[in-house]
Amino acid sequence: MARTKPRLYRGFRDVFAADVLARNRMINTVRQVYERYGFVPLETPAIEYVEVLGKFLPESTQPDGGIFSLHNEDEEWIALRYDLTAPLSRVVSMYPELPRPFRRYQVGPVYRFEKPGPGRFREFYQFDFDSVGVPRADADAEICCVMADTLEAVGIQRGDYIIKVNDRKILNGILELTGYNNLDKIVEGDIPIGPAKGKPYRRQITSDDIFRAIDKLDKVGIEGVELLLTGGRLDESGDYTPGCELSDDALEKILGYLNAKKDSRKEVCDLLAETIGDSEIGKEGVEELRTIDSHLTALGYDESRVIFDPTVVRGLSYYTGPVFEGELTFEVTDESGNSKSFGSVFGGGRYDDLVKRFTGQMIPATGASIGVDRLLAALKHLGRIDTKSSTAHVLVTVMDKNFRTEYHKLAHSLRQQGINTEVYMAGGNIGKQLKYADKANIPIAIIAGDREFEDGKLQIKDLWLGRDLSEEVEDRETWRTERPAQFEINADELLENVKTILNQYKLL
């Protein structure tokens, strides 16, 4: 028979016990927080019609770029969902009988047909919650509370995260002030610097590109943003990005706006109100932030948890009001050995055009989404997740095959008392079996042979203690003579002995 090579498609991965257990625990904790606010679950299929998913994929230039799509039996294009928001918009449009507000959460894998990289997969989990049919900024304030509560519930301490809030209307107001709010022009010329110097470039620039430039602030610094907004920027890799060619006056207004950072939310609002001048849309945005501030303050969510930050843009062009970003602020070392803050794990905003492409209606909606795998990586980095890879707390070893049934009976009796117990069922001597328990991180082994069964005794081995004592048990002779962390009990005292050890390890 020709052999098949067992291999994974790149960008995909297997997740093993410790990580699945940790992820499930984290997901359960997040779910509890979402449910505390009354959000209810929804599950939509992994496959949708391409036209239903729409063209919302961030950073994608082609209509169906970045998605896994295929032709179905009727020659229609179907695809794997790339996020959980597009399916939500379909659901809200399809079922007018749904309660309104419709407050749903959804967790599950999404798929992106993009270039994979380290920590960047083509299948990854998102965990969204959204409030649909809620027009006012108190709903946006609630999103901030849920974000903060969630991060603390999973184990990120206050001070290690910050929820940053801004409002798209203020950004739009600033563009209005600069006269670039409906920007749509072609910039062209010859690349002035770098390896490709002299080569011609041609690029369409719209108002979204101004947002995109601002959105890069964290990566390229304020000087970088300035270059992107004016003559263009050369990055470290030698790639040249043509600039937006804004006027000096416009640049000054935008940079002034980006500097409106203050410690208190109220001060930021005051400064923004000044900056925004008479722009109606801008004033609306500031009012929304003031409402959010007053709600957060009333509920005790002060600036140690939620701040206003004019530099927050959020890439997606569908946001229409407040935008939120949950950032982890503790430092980590990147691949190049540089220290940087862990970064964003949670993002969202208000998007009142949710169902417009389906029904033509405006339905106000606001929400946020967790990057589950990134948050899990953060918790791992902080040492805040259990890395235990076993579910069994007791391994019943098989020393004498004649007693196989007895071993199963022992295990059965422990299971009936709620103790997760496994009987070792492959071949191998006692040393191999204890190594198996050790590798699987099972804390207790039970050992018994003809002598023990005759005398109504059992041997209990505390493997974690044994490991602490740096013992190595190679074979039957060794354990018989050394018996590290091992003791004999009466068979009818098994349960209490097991419980005592598990209690020590906080496993009960």
Place this chain on the structure above:
Amino acid sequence: MARTKPRLYRGFRDVFAADVLARNRMINTVRQVYERYGFVPLETPAIEYVEVLGKFLPESTQPDGGIFSLHNEDEEWIALRYDLTAPLSRVVSMYPELPRPFRRYQVGPVYRFEKPGPGRFREFYQFDFDSVGVPRADADAEICCVMADTLEAVGIQRGDYIIKVNDRKILNGILELTGYNNLDKIVEGDIPIGPAKGKPYRRQITSDDIFRAIDKLDKVGIEGVELLLTGGRLDESGDYTPGCELSDDALEKILGYLNAKKDSRKEVCDLLAETIGDSEIGKEGVEELRTIDSHLTALGYDESRVIFDPTVVRGLSYYTGPVFEGELTFEVTDESGNSKSFGSVFGGGRYDDLVKRFTGQMIPATGASIGVDRLLAALKHLGRIDTKSSTAHVLVTVMDKNFRTEYHKLAHSLRQQGINTEVYMAGGNIGKQLKYADKANIPIAIIAGDREFEDGKLQIKDLWLGRDLSEEVEDRETWRTERPAQFEINADELLENVKTILNQYKLL
């Protein structure tokens, strides 16, 4: 803007709050049972290489029939997994460092590109557990215990289910006795009966077709099996299936075997031992059943939970030893109004060729898989699942917009005490808000206006009691005068009042 029609691809569906909540609860319960036996979770991607998935899809005649497949960037075929066993075999082959035994569970959606029908979806959940690297029948006995424990844990009472066990080796032994163990022939002729009478047929028949015929016993009865094994069978729809054309002697042996049904497992074994005669493989099969019986008996799993049934085949051709079927035995009415038993929700078996196509090695493995959605449908039918669609236990209504912040503070204080609470954030009068709570099945509403806030009072409405009293609250006037199931409390007694009501409904 051209509008998009919001629609689902057929065979796919949205699952709403009550069903997701019920499914999650059921999955958690099953998980607990699997973990009680020490199985650990694994997650594999939804997408795999087609050649890695292999050709194991039941009932499929083409190599890639029945799967959703697409070309990737390197012109290779990739596809959505159709079960969780093929990915397990890849994992076991790819990672030789995995512990052995490798005992894993996996839950998740699988995808079949087949014709959808009522209750038959193209995306559905399976929940598998398998023990890899365990050569002996005590491991198979354990699978039976897990299956029984699982069904009881989710709420199927003893007597409402039965685990049926058989052994492929015995089936092979019977074929050996008949001389048809390596059957591979062409049958051809003219269809003798039915609408297509006289038309020529030509069909390849192998030993697997004998298994398939036996596997149809439940559907076509013993006479139907007899026809399929001999001259062919015409079904109700007028389709003609050419028969296996077995000899009279062979037919007699097989029918005799299928009749080896007895109340006790021991009697079945004795009868099978007689039937199987000198077939070595058949005798091995009977010995395996005897071992399973002795383990089950020692652990107290008697014939009220697990029986031996020679008619159980399990369609998949990869089983090599014991096969298991978890059947729900209570009666339901089908679409045509006929009464029939609910049927199989759990199936599995031993498949020692798991990784052979990858590594050439034989690795013994045994396990089973739940049809999650079918089991959930059964629990629903039995009225054993909570159909509650809300997660919020309290709705704070908004009667006076001036107090919006106060309503949020009330909700916040309840949440901090662990009470799931929602603030109504859409527009609408109090009647509309109470209808929302009613529709969402939220048990308690809190109502307060200027008068209450001035006096330090709150109105609590027990909506479930109100519903019982068949009250309809249309507007502020009505509730002010009638106040069904509604009472006033001091604001500082909110928590205890809420708890009292929730306790009555067993929601705390």
